Amino acid sequence: MTMPRAEITGWGKYVPGKVLTNDDLSKMVDTNDEWITARTGIKKRHIRTEADTTTSMACAAAHEALAVAGLTPADLDLIVVANSSPDYLLPAPANLIQHQLGAKCPALTLAAGCSGWVYSLVTASQFIQTGAYKNIIVIGVELISYAIDYTDRSTCVLFGDGAAAVILQPSQTEAGVMTFELGSDGEHAQHLMVPGGGTRKPLSQEVVDNREMYIRMNGQEVFKFATRKLISCLHNITGSAGMSPADLDLIIPHQANLRIIEYAADKLQLPMSKFFINLHKYGNTSTASIPLALVEAIEEGRLKPGDVTGMVAFGSGLSWAGAVIRMGEALAKAQPQAEVEGALV
Ligand code: UT7
Numbered sequence: 001m002t003m004p005r006a007e008i009t010g011w012g013k014y015v016p017g018k019v020l021t022n023d024d025l026s027k028m029v030d031t032n033d034e035w036i037t038a039r040t041g042i043k044k045r046h047i048r049t050e051a052d053t054t055t056s057m058a059c060a061a062a063h064e065a066l067a068v069a070g071l072t073p074a075d076l077d078l079i080v081v082a083n084s085s086p087d088y089l090l091p092a093p094a095n096l097i098q099h100q101l102g103a104k105c106p107a108l109t110l111a112a113g114c115s116g117w118v119y120s121l122v123t124a125s126q127f128i129q130t131g132a133y134k135n136i137i138v139i140g141v142e143l144i145s146y147a148i149d150y151t152d153r154s155t156c157v158l159f160g161d162g163a164a165a166v167i168l169q170p171s172q173t174e175a176g177v178m179t180f181e182l183g184s185d186g187e188h189a190q191h192l193m194v195p196g197g198g199t200r201k202p203l204s205q206e207v208v209d210n211r212e213m214y215i216r217m218n219g220q221e222v223f224k225f226a227t228r229k230l231i232s233c234l235h236n237i238t239g240s241a242g243m244s245p246a247d248l249d250l251i252i253p254h255q256a257n258l259r260i261i262e263y264a265a266d267k268l269q270l271p272m273s274k275f276f277i278n279l280h281k282y283g284n285t286s287t288a289s290i291p292l293a294l295v296e297a298i299e300e301g302r303l304k305p306g307d308v309t310g311m312v313a314f315g316s317g318l319s320w321a322g323a324v325i326r327m328g329e330a331l332a333k334a335q336p337q338a339e340v341e342g343a344l345v
Contacts (some may be wrong), residue, residue, distance in 0.1 A: 009167050079185075195216060
């Protein structure tokens with residue numbers, strides 16, 4: 001008996017209403033639009049409002065995804081939430097999201113930095129393949145601004161908040177998650193971490209005074225790691241599918257820095273048009289980055305039924321995760337804005 005692939009049948013996203021532009025940041029720290037644009041490609045990012053919580057952002061994306069798939073929360077067999085910015089240290093965010101959605105199923109939280117959503121997608125797809133569960137929602141949500149030091153120009157210009165979700169169901173066809181690679185390199189964990197507030201350095205006045213409850217990043221080391229992994233992971237996940245990166249209809253890279261993507265495109269000898277990019281609008285939304293890009297690619301008609309996409313995430317851990325996915329007939333439900341407007345004329 002062949003095991004069914006896990007197919008994407010619903011999708012949704014949420015970004016908070018507050019926008020922080022490069023010019024806004026230049027009034028907060030010693031930076032400017034020219035530097036941020038040239039070094040990262042980022043023009044603005046969405047930041048939580050008073051009304052936004054990790055749970056509320058996740059639920060907004062989840063409701064959209066459920067509606068597209070024609071499901072209600074009661075239909076869910078499992079909720080998987082990728083997150084590193086929980087409402088509380090305990091309980092884990094997935095439990096609060098389950099309650100807020102009104103679902104009754106088990107709820108699992110997975111933390112793997114910016115690689116967390118692809119890790120979660122791969123984890124969820126195993127439950128589909130074994131036949132254990134039929135309707136799973138995989139949510140990537142990050143209220144990362146809470147861990148950002150808005151006096152540190154080397155990190156505060158990079159990150160933004162957001163959430164996105166997909167529904168996975170057993171496929172009747174070839175559509176679904178085809179191959180994946182998960183990776184961890186804990187030896188280099190120190191290059192991207194929040195040093196204070198955990199059990200090694202519990203929250204104290206000293207932690208607060210040293211601003212150790214915020215993200216610290218060795219940008220250049222992470223940059224080198226990111227370019228290396230984006231290229232090697234794309235080769236590995238497409239190779240396992242009997243393909244090459246050039247055979248992919250669309251590549252969805254972690255939206256950390258345009259220069260990382262340009263470097264990989266150059267080394268892979270692929271045009272930039274093969275890569276989906278929305279980091280100029282949202283910055284790096286950590287674990288929400290890949291699903292937010294995937295959802296926009298679907299909504300903009302960049303992915304159609306039968307298309308094959310390769311996604312690669314990388315980040316704290318240091319960690320990385322990639323997957324090759326064939327899109328199914330559900331994508332016919334997506335209505336690109338341009339086509340909708342065209343139809344009205
Ligand atoms: O999601 C997790 C994955 N994270 C990543 O993938 C991030 C990877 N790293 C990067 O994207 C880049 O390393 C950064 C965007 C973080 C930094 O870019 P860079 O080209 O590596 O800059 P740099 O750190 O080498 O700094 C160059 C200069 C420095 O000044 P000096 O020492 O040359 O005088 C920095 O102080 O740029 C300065 N600088 C800034 N200047 C204006 C750093 N941040 C800023 C800023 N505005 N915001």
